[in-house]
Amino acid sequence: MKEEDRRFEQEDHKGSCFACSANLTDSRLFSSFRVCHSCGHHFHLSGPQWANFLLDKDSFQEDDYTVSGLDPISFGGPRNYRENIIDAQKRSGLSESAYTGHGTFFGHEVVFAVLDFSFLGGSMGIVSGERLARSFERAADRRAPLITVLSTSGIRMREGLLALMQIPRVMAARQKLVRRRVPHIAVLADPTTGSSYAGFVNLADYIIAEPDALIGFSALRVIRERETVPEGAHTAESHLEKGLIDAIIPRHELQPFLGQILDLLTSSYELRMTEKLSIPPRDFSSLEAWPTVQLSRHSNRPSTYDLIQRMVTVYVEIHGDRSGSDDPSITCGFGLLGGEAVVIIGQVRFPEESEKTGYISAGGFRKARRAMRLARKFNLPVISFLDTKGADPSLASEENGMAAALTNCAEAMLSLEVSTIAVVTGEANAESAVSMGIADRVLMFQNSVYGVISPEEAAKILYQDVSQAEEVAESLHITALDCYNLGIADEIIQEPDEGAHMNHQEAAYFLRRAIVRHLAELASQRSSTRLRTRRRRYRSMGNSRSRIRNVAERSVGKLVESMEEYFPRRKKPLKRPADEYIDSSEIPF
Numbered sequence: 357m358k359e360e361d362r363r364f365e366q367e368d369h370k371g372s373c374f375a376c377s378a379n380l381t382d383s384r385l386f387s388s389f390r391v392c393h394s395c396g397h398h399f400h401l402s403g404p405q406w407a408n409f410l411l412d413k414d415s416f417q418e419d420d421y422t423v424s425g426l427d428p429i430s431f432g433g434p435r436n437y438r439e440n441i442i443d444a445q446k447r448s449g450l451s452e453s454a455y456t457g458h459g460t461f462f463g464h465e466v467v468f469a470v471l472d473f474s475f476l477g478g479s480m481g482i483v484s485g486e487r488l489a490r491s492f493e494r495a496a497d498r499r500a501p502l503i504t505v506l507s508t509s510g511i512r513m514r515e516g517l518l519a520l521m522q523i524p525r526v527m528a529a530r531q532k533l534v535r536r537r538v539p540h541i542a543v544l545a546d547p548t549t550g551s552s553y554a555g556f557v558n559l560a561d562y563i564i565a566e567p568d569a570l571i572g573f574s575a576l577r578v579i580r581e582r583e584t585v586p587e588g589a590h591t592a593e594s595h596l597e598k599g600l601i602d603a604i605i606p607r608h609e610l611q612p613f614l615g616q617i618l619d620l621l622t623s624s625y626e627l628r629m630t631e632k633l634s635i636p637p638r639d640f641s642s643l644e645a646w647p648t649v650q651l652s653r654h655s656n657r658p659s660t661y662d663l664i665q666r667m668v669t670v671y672v673e674i675h676g677d678r679s680g681s682d683d684p685s686i687t688c689g690f691g692l693l694g695g696e697a698v699v700i701i702g703q704v705r706f707p708e709e710s711e712k713t714g715y716i717s718a719g720g721f722r723k724a725r726r727a728m729r730l731a732r733k734f735n736l737p738v739i740s741f742l743d744t745k746g747a748d749p750s751l752a753s754e755e756n757g758m759a760a761a762l763t764n765c766a767e768a769m770l771s772l773e774v775s776t777i778a779v780v781t782g783e784a785n786a787e788s789a790v791s792m793g794i795a796d797r798v799l800m801f802q803n804s805v806y807g808v809i810s811p812e813e814a815a816k817i818l819y820q821d822v823s824q825a826e827e828v829a830e831s832l833h834i835t836a837l838d839c840y841n842l843g844i845a846d847e848i849i850q851e852p853d854e855g856a857h858m859n860h861q862e863a864a865y866f867l868r869r870a871i872v873r874h875l876a877e878l879a880s881q882r883s884s885t886r887l888r889t890r891r892r893r894y895r896s897m898g899n900s901r902s903r904i905r906n907v908a909e910r911s912v913g914k915l916v917e918s919m920e921e922y923f924p925r926r927k928k929p930l931k932r933p934a935d936e937y938i939d940s941s942e943i944p945f
């Protein structure tokens with residue numbers, strides 16, 4: 357949309373910003389986005405203004421304006437509620453707080469709903485509830501993504517318990533959207549508080565907030581009656597830090613950001629092989645275990661972020677487990693790899709001098725599990741990067757459900773219907789690595805290690821002497837070649853001469869090439885075949901014949917593939933399956 361098309365009429369705030377007193381008369385940022393150029397304050401937008409600003413020009417059409425109602429429980433009280441509503445209608449120019457309709461967004465049909473604070477504080481009553489519920493159903497029926505923008509103070513007390521019942525009403529309508537795997541993105545403007553925030557918003561696939569927006573379930577006034585509220589609490593920023601929302605995006609960047617997410621979640625491109633590639637087995641020069649451990653920990657070894665940014669063209673992170681933490685030792689997000697949208701789950705190791713421990717917390721496993729759930733819902737392959745010291749050994753993490761979170765993460769990896777590829781990029785240790793490394797293909801960088809415990813810890817246990825780590829490292833069979841021979845790794849990825857730390861770009865290139873090839877191979881299989889093969893693979897782990905068995909299973913897999921080629925499927929599987937998706941979001945992990 358051209359900037360001039362987006363300009364708002366300067367019917368008010370002509371003069372100065374009430375937050376910082378800057379003169380807004382000639383402010384381009386204010387006229388285009390209603391944002392103060394000086395302090396960044398985001399001014400309120402009404403429902404029609406949001407629709408005009410966000411959607412394609414003149415594409416929005418209002419729906420549900422005939423849904424109306426007044427004073428459902430004949431509320432008494434000091435002021436006539438009916439008159440109150442009529443006054444609000446005159447003042448705001450809206451018929452209710454929910455302003456709903458549909459339009460196009462970068463040419464794609466979307467359903468759009470706003471809860472507008474200028475109508476009785478954006479509070480939700482039965483009319484707004486019905487309008488929102490219809491929006492969810494409309495989006496499901498049309499299989500068009502739903503974008504909701506919220507600016508609300510909660511539910512409308514003067515409609516009694518019926519107002520509160522709008523929460524399950526909207527959630528009930530949402531079920532259809534979930535079953536049809538249609539994305540819902542929520543945008544939280546200032547303020548978003550109360551029951552409306554606690555309802556359908558927290559079930560959105562991706563939650564964005566505007567900078568400095570007041571956000572929270574309880575009213576700030578109520579919290580202040582009980583305790584001192586620290587500076588910055590109850591805001592978009594504090595909610596992002598606690599992993600309760602996914603991103604804070606300034607208004608002038610919102611449109612392209614939303615476009616990227618929707619492109620990723622509704623992607624209809626899939627990698628396909630045009631000819632079978634035969635990869636000759638490579639004879640990697642294999643270092644001994646201890647020097648390999650040193651290389652896997654090299655301070656300049658490419659981190660998960662280094663590899664991601666060199667491998668994908670777009671990467672949109674999700675943040676947090678929605679349970680109160682956003683573990684920085686795990687990054688999850690949607691990326692575009694070779695033109696195909698994928699979900700990335702990466703373990704992030706921090707430099708020794710960093711204050712961050714690099715141990716994964718329970719919240720980290722829950723975040724990864726959330727990413728897997730999104731991958732399953734939107735039928736996107738999962739790629740995990742393994743490089744971790746292990747699970748956080750603190751009591752706090754223990755009491756925060758570490759064991760359950762880790763186990764649920766592993767179980768989800770094992771059961772995912774989508775293609776999964778795990779890559780050991782550095783030093784992958786213990787259960788934390790395994791829980792995100794159960795995959796259709798396990799790849800290992802030439803100088804990476806994958807073990808049950810760090811050699812130093814093992815030496816302490818066995819000899820009570822860390823200096824024995826070198827010898828123990830050899831015994832643990834942790835190199836890429838060891839793991840390949842044990843049937844744990846499927847392929848060893850070449851590194852630049854002397855190691856990945858010498859050239860991140862080249863290392864990422866080798867890895868990307870291998871991942872793309874495996875993705876295309878896996879895409880040619882039915883999901884049931886993939887799942888069955890994955891289960892068999894892990895069911896047979898530890899067999900003394902596991903290597904032979906692994907090779908045999910691969911041969912059987914290839915035979916099945918050729919048969920599938922020879923006897924074409926009756927129906928080509930759709931990128932977006934027509935079958936309905938059963939939501940597992942109510943599972944706490």
Ligand SMILES: [Zn+2]
Binds near residue numbers: 374377393
């Ligand atoms: Zn200002």
